[in-house]
Amino acid sequence: MARGAFITFEGIDGSGKSTQLLRLAEALKEDGYDVITTREPGGSEGAEEIRALVLEGATDRWSAETEILLFTAARRDHMERTILPALAAGKIVLCDRFADSTRMYQGLSRGDLRALVDQLHDLMIGREPDLTVLIDMDPAVGLARAKGRQTAEERFEDFGQDLQTKMRAGFLALSEEFADRYRVLDGNRSMDDVALDVHKTVRAYLA
Ligand code: ADP
Numbered sequence: 414m415a416r417g418a419f420i421t422f423e424g425i426d427g428s429g430k431s432t433q434l435l436r437l438a439e440a441l442k443e444d445g446y447d448v449i450t451t452r453e454p455g456g457s458e459g460a461e462e463i464r465a466l467v468l469e470g471a472t473d474r475w476s477a478e479t480e481i482l483l484f485t486a487a488r489r490d491h492m493e494r495t496i497l498p499a500l501a502a503g504k505i506v507l508c509d510r511f512a513d514s515t516r517m518y519q520g521l522s523r524g525d526l527r528a529l530v531d532q533l534h535d536l537m538i539g540r541e542p543d544l545t546v547l548i549d550m551d552p553a554v555g556l557a558r559a560k561g562r563q564t565a566e567e568r569f570e571d572f573g574q575d576l577q578t579k580m581r582a583g584f585l586a587l588s589e590e591f592a593d594r595y596r597v598l599d600g601n602r603s604m605d606d607v608a609l610d611v612h613k614t615v616r617a618y619l620a
């Protein structure tokens with residue numbers, strides 16, 4: 414049976430993760446791989462319900478600690494029902510955001526809660542991606558793109574550009590902390606150029 418691979422996309426809001434994940438899925442299918450795409454928060458029925466709780470409403474709707482619990486609960490359901498079964502079937506799982514987003518958004522945005530995020534991750538999730546593609550992006554451009562979408566899911570975008578700037582620096586630091594699995598790509602290019610780079614990078618990993 415083919416060996417599965419768990420590949421995540423990370424980066425600030427509006428960096429192009431969702432666009433690139435879909436492009437990569439198409440490219441890998443053409444290469445002959447069995448691919449599924451999924452996202453966090455969400456990716457299973459229960460986790461999609463939790464998604465609405467955490468992404469809609471006022472920025473102060475939840476404390477950072479409560480958010481860690483909600484995102485981790487969603488992730489546990491997503492792992493059990495979507496990610497682990499697909500990996501066991503030898504598929505390539507492409508996931509839009511994962512635990513590194515909790516390390517950043519809940520771990521850094523309101524005080525230093527990184528240790529708590531890691532503890533809960535070890536207790537309840539216990540698995541890292543095989544490969545993480547970080548799409549690095551100017552925070553102002555990312556936020557403008559994200560704001561252009563006009564959805565109800567704006568709790569984090571409403572924290573503003575300071576948060577985006579902090580998240581960008583945090584993701585770059587994380588890429589050094591987990592250098593083995595991280596690949597950092599420049600998102601300030603055309604969609605086609607970024608897509609070629611993502612495909613080349615992931616193909617090299619899979620080979
Ligand atoms: P994310 O999932 O990281 O929030 P998206 O893929 O949803 O980002 O992209 C946010 C917006 O920016 C979308 O409207 C998308 O069409 C646009 N976009 C994505 N990549 C690029 C790019 N390289 N250049 C210009 N616009 C882009």
Ligand code: TYD
Nearest residue numbers: 425426427453454484510514515518559569
């Ligand atoms: P997403 O839909 O990927 O937003 P975008 O397309 O704008 O990047 O994620 C929605 C928001 O959820 C995003 O602002 C980051 C936040 N988030 C967390 O705060 N913690 C998490 O663990 C995850 C997965 C996402």
